[in-house]
Amino acid sequence: MILRMLYNDQLAQASYLVGCPESGEALIVDPNRHVEQYLELAERLGLRITAVTETHIHADFVSGSRELAEVTGARLYLSDEGPSEWKYPYAAEAGAVLVREGDAFELGSVRVEVMHTPGHTPEHISFIVTDKARGSEPLGAFTGDFLFVGDVGRPDLLEKAAGITGTMEQGARQLFDSIQRFRTLPDHLQIWPAHGAGSACGRALGGVPQSTLGYEKLYNWAFSTQDPEEFIRRVLEGQPDPPRYFAQMKRVNKEGPAIASKLPAPAPLAYGDIEVMLRQGLVVDTRPADVYSQGFIPGTINIPLGASFLTWAGWLLPYDRPIALVIDREKLEHATQLLRLIGLDNLRGYWTPAVIDRWAGEGRKLATYRRLTPEEAGQLLGDGVCVVDVRWDSEREKGYVPGSIHLPLGYLEEHLEEIPTDKPLLVYCASGTRSAIASSILAGRTRAPVMDIKGGFDAWKATGNPVEEPKSTTTV
Structure with missing residues (x-):
């Protein structure tokens, strides 16, 4: 069996090619919209893509499954699990094969079996892979956003991103049940997840690209939590805000993405x-x-x-x-x-x-803002300057610049009226990336001088500038 992972660093997203060298067939799992990379890889390996699938309706990127199947003529396999509102409306038009728990298909000597693993989403499936050329025991599993290295997929996205109220706890309970079923599989099973560290689809994903089920049973917190109520509490607490585009992706991937090449x-x-x-x-x-x-x-x-x-x-x-x-x-x-x-x-x-x-x-005025060192910024504190903290809530809980107001970058534009227009603005985040973006938004919409702290709060604190511990904060 041939196995290759293709990883997108910006999305922290993994897709996979699995192929049979004898038959020359290949399956692509969880492709993104950059379909050329899969075509090029298959050609290099001397394989033809005959099957395409995905583990669930993705929230963090546009799926390339439909386009890749159309370009290659491959058979498209899509989940038929979950309630009616999480079916694929375009499946019939695309000629997709709908699969459920226990279904299987083969590519030469490679057998792929479907396992329903809901929780992250209701329709989520995993694929158990057996290399029949080597033995009858399963070799590994494509776990999508169900099981990661060191973590599990978050069950709150349908509620927080897609706006479907009342689904967080239900998803968490389904996720717990899926883990209990999955733990019965053999310990040697390799785990091939759809995301790595940095993805917003989990809270604390590991930086190692793959693992084994046995290792996850030992060290993944989700397997050590036996009480369902304790699991629900732990899996829901501390989840970061999902990016706004997640809701859009759910709709696009469910209804059927446009063909990017067109x-x-x-x-x-x-x-x-x-x-x-x-x-x-x-x-x-x-x-x-x-x-x-x-x-x-x-x-x-x-x-x-x-x-x-x-x-x-x-x-x-x-x-x-x-x-x-x-x-x-x-x-x-x-x-x-x-x-x-x-x-x-x-x-x-x-x-x-x-x-x-x-x-x-043509004599038209350009806008500007200043980027200050922490030392320069520290000298301005308390001198009629409004300090704006654009970090997330969890970051502010660890300390902040005294007197600062808190408006996370993701929500800044809808709260611009809360920022004074008659005072200089001093903007900061953790390391300086977000505050620069925020400064560009503010500088183009106010007459007051805008300044950005280079290096952010980390550099501010390291320089010895004053830091206030949280008591009460102004938070959106």
């Missing part, structure tokens, strides 16, 4: 279009924060094209209005691919950074 490529936009886009849509400047802060077109926001680009695009960009980018032309294809991974298909076009020089050259 979407139009973003076109270069005319200079005169920028004011139209600022009124009707959103313009995202992808330059590094240090460059952007020195001069940008008012009304644009800055999400640098780096490691956290996809996370904050998912939090801050609209699905119901057009988007345009300020970006170097050679980076456009990469940015487009990232945005399409989370279904932001409304990318109207782009300008190169030369548009900023033209704007300034």
Whole structure:
């Protein structure tokens, strides 16, 4: 049997190719929308993709299952478990084979058996894989978002992200039952999860890409918790806020994603279009924060094209209005691919950074904000400055800059009226990435000077600046 993992660092998402070298067939499990990578891998390995599947209706990226099956002519396998509202409406049109607990299919000497493992979502299934060329015992399991290394999938997303009230506790109870069933499988079973550390689909995922069931029984907290009520309490507490785009992904993946290869490529936009886009849509400047802060077109926001680009695009960009980018032309294809991974298909076009020089050259004012060292920022504290903390609740609970107001970045735009417009603003997060994005939002919408603490709260504290322990906080 051939097994390969394909990992997307921005999504902390794993998809897999499993193949039979004798028959030349291959199965792709949990593909994302970048389908070319699976085609290229199969070709390198001398395999043809004959089957495509996914473990559940994903919330954190647009599934590539439908497109990959269409491109290759492969058979598409989709879950038929769960209640009617979590079925796939496009399954019949796509010619999908609907599978349930106990169903199985084969690729040469590789047998794939379906196990219903609800909890993260009602329709969630895992795939138990047996390499019949080596033996009759199962080799491993593709566990999707059910079982991770060191953790389990969160059962609160349907309620928190999709807005389906009353489903958190029910999902947690189903998850507990799924774990009890899964623990009866052999300890040697390898665990191939759909996510690693950094994914918002779990709370404390391990950094190791795979594990064994026996090892998880020893060291995964979920297997050591035998009381269902204790399990429910533990699995629900401390879960971070899911990115806003998760609700959109659930809808898109359930109803059937558009075929990415048929979407139009973003076109270069005319200079005169920028004011139209600022009124009707959103313009995202992808330059590094240090460059952007020195001069940008008012009304644009800055999400640098780096490691956290996809996370904050998912939090801050609209699905119901057009988007345009300020970006170097050679980076456009990469940015487009990232945005399409989370279904932001409304990318109207782009300008190169030369548009900023033209704007300034016509005598139009550029907005700016200052990036301060912690030492510089410390000297301003208490000098009529409004300090804005854009970290999450759990981070603020560990300490904060005295007198700061708390508005997490993900919710900042809907609370702008809570920020004074007659005082200089000093913005911080944990390390400086989020505060730079927040500063771009604030600087384009206020006349007051905006300043960002480079290095964030971590650097502020390390420098010896004052820190207040939480008593009561202003929290959204």
